[in-house]
Amino acid sequence: MSHHAPVLPRYGEGSLSDIIPFLCSPARRSTVPSWMPSLVDGAERVVLLLIDGLGWNQLTARPQIAPVISSMVGGPITSVAPSTTATALTSLTTGLTPGEHGLIGYRMDMGGAVMNTLRWGDGRNDLRREYPPRQVQPCPPFLGSSVPVISMADKEGSGFTEAHLSGVKSMGWRAASSIPVIIQRSLSAGERFVYAYYDGVDKIAHERGFGDFYDSELASADAMVSSIIDRLPSGTVLLVTADHGQVHVGENTIALPPNVMEHVRIQSGEGRFRWLHSRRGRESGLLDACHEFTDVAWVVTREQVVDEKWFGARVSADALRRMGDVALVPFEPVSFEDPADGGLFDLVCRHGSLTADEMLVPLVAHRA
Numbered sequence: 001m002s003h004h005a006p007v008l009p010r011y012g013e014g015s016l017s018d019i020i021p022f023l024c025s026p027a028r029r030s031t032v033p034s035w036m037p038s039l040v041d042g043a044e045r046v047v048l049l050l051i052d053g054l055g056w057n058q059l060t061a062r063p064q065i066a067p068v069i070s071s072m073v074g075g076p077i078t079s080v081a082p083s084t085t086a087t088a089l090t091s092l093t094t095g096l097t098p099g100e101h102g103l104i105g106y107r108m109d110m111g112g113a114v115m116n117t118l119r120w121g122d123g124r125n126d127l128r129r130e131y132p133p134r135q136v137q138p139c140p141p142f143l144g145s146s147v148p149v150i151s152m153a154d155k156e157g158s159g160f161t162e163a164h165l166s167g168v169k170s171m172g173w174r175a176a177s178s179i180p181v182i183i184q185r186s187l188s189a190g191e192r193f194v195y196a197y198y199d200g201v202d203k204i205a206h207e208r209g210f211g212d213f214y215d216s217e218l219a220s221a222d223a224m225v226s227s228i229i230d231r232l233p234s235g236t237v238l239l240v241t242a243d244h245g246q247v248h249v250g251e252n253t254i255a256l257p258p259n260v261m262e263h264v265r266i267q268s269g270e271g272r273f274r275w276l277h278s279r280r281g282r283e284s285g286l287l288d289a290c291h292e293f294t295d296v297a298w299v300v301t302r303e304q305v306v307d308e309k310w311f312g313a314r315v316s317a318d319a320l321r322r323m324g325d326v327a328l329v330p331f332e333p334v335s336f337e338d339p340a341d342g343g344l345f346d347l348v349c350r351h352g353s354l355t356a357d358e359m360l361v362p363l364v365a366h367r368a
Contacts, residue, residue: 004331006298006354007078009097010035011312014077016361017091019241023048023193024095024143037074037239037365044235047183047194049228050092051221052085053202053351055245056360058210058218065215066222068229069240074364079244081310082106082273082329083351083358085202086117088243090164093141093195097312101137102319103163104311106270106352107341109277109322110136114268114340120159123340133163136318141165142195148186150179150196168195176200176224184231198224205246209348232368242361246349247272252334254296260289268324271335272352275324283325296332298354301325310354329353 009015014035022036023046032041040046054069056076063070080091080098082105090096090103098104107114110131113122121127141147146169153172155161171182179196186194204217228238253271256264260276263286269275278286290299300308302323306315328336330353351358 004298006329006331007356007359008308008310008354009078009080009312009359011080011097011309014363015091016077016079016088016241016243017095017097017312018077019048019092019095019239019363020142021095024145024147035075035077035363037363039073039365039367040237040239043237043367045187045192045194045233045237047187047196047228047232047236047238049196049198049225049238049240050089051201051240051242052197052199053205053244053246054218054221054242054362055357056362057357058245059362062215062218065218068222068226069362069364072238072240072364072366074362076360077241077363078359079242079361081305081354082269083244083353084270084273085243086160089197090137092241092243093164094137094139095143096139097314099306099311099313099315099319101139102316102322103137104319104322105268105273105275107268109266109268109275109324111321114266117163118160120163126159128159128162133159134166137163140167142168142193145193148191148194150182150186150194152197152199176220179224180227180231183228187233187236202246205349206347209248209250210246229366229368232366234368236368238366238368239363240365241363244351245358245360246351247333247353247355247357248348249333249335249350250348252332253337254293254334255337260286263289267338267340268322269327270341270350270352271337271347272330272350272358274328274336274338276326276328277324278326287326290326290328293328296334297328297330297336300327300329302327331355
């Protein structure tokens with residue numbers, strides 16, 4: 001084992017899956033847990049904004065670029081495992097661990113196909129008929145209450161939206177500048193809780209890495225937060241969080257060699273949380289062959305992931321079935337390539353693993 005220790009999700013003690021059970025439960029007014037900014041205590045209205053890809057470590061390294069978010073009150077909580085959008089957003093909205101809701105990764109072994117969870121397809125076909133999103137992930141978001149969701153209009157009705165946001169009041173935005181306006185209108189209409197989602201920071205980190213483009217996008221997101229704050233009615237709290245952070249990987253990609261691949265039936269997950277599914281009877285051969293990667297990654301078996309509660313204390317039969325036999329989870333800035341991932345070769349920043357840069361996300365508040 002490496003001397004690096006993974007940052008395990010703090011389920012129940014300050015992870016993404018804990019936010020909604022606190023905010024949407026009737027008992028919210030009683031005691032605010034230590035990981036939740038105390039400003040929410042007694043708030044009349046709460047707006048929860050998730051900025052995709054804005055890790056705590058990236059935010060705290062750039063206070064001058066995001067002065068508004070940086071001056072909000074709070075601290076870091078953890079994402080879930082893997083630290084990837086499909087899994088993390090589903091944990092956020094449902095309040096469940098990945099082991100409970102079952103959307104355990106970016107690409108997931110569904111038995112008959114390896115499905116891209118965000119696109120709900122396998123690269124060739126849309127798989128909504130084969131794997132109906134509400135059957136794959138039946139738990140309702142926001143503890144079953146009907147919540148206004150302000151997210152990209154062009155994602156309304158997608159398979160992944162159906163899987164993690166069924167039954168919500170969709171208020172789609174086409175330009176990010178609309179987000180503060182729609183939030184303000186929802187609150188004026190009497191809503192007590194609003195959820196908004198913004199994807200720009202993640203998109204730019206993937207396409208451009210850190211640098212001028214990233215800083216410009218972060219400044220733009222900060223200005224959006226400022227605009228939201230300017231429009232909040234008195235007694236309203238804005239909470240800002242994220243689904244994961246980022247690691248600069250660039251061209252540090254690793255193609256799995258033949259001595260590993262000869263044991264592999266299929267791959268799932270993604271570059272920084274790579275599940276290898278063994279050919280029948282080859283499990284121990286696969287694990288042995290993967291030991292060559294222990295200098296760059298945590299090499300873990302399905303049993304270890306379950307025992308160490310990476311996906312939570314409870315792991316459903318579905319979640320268990322979707323896991324591979326061995327996971328390669330890098331602590332170095334590398335990515336394990338699978339040609340079937342499709343279109344991912346150009347990604348500069350990545351995430352999915354259990355390093356602090358990926359796992360720590362902000363949970364910060366401003367009270368109007």
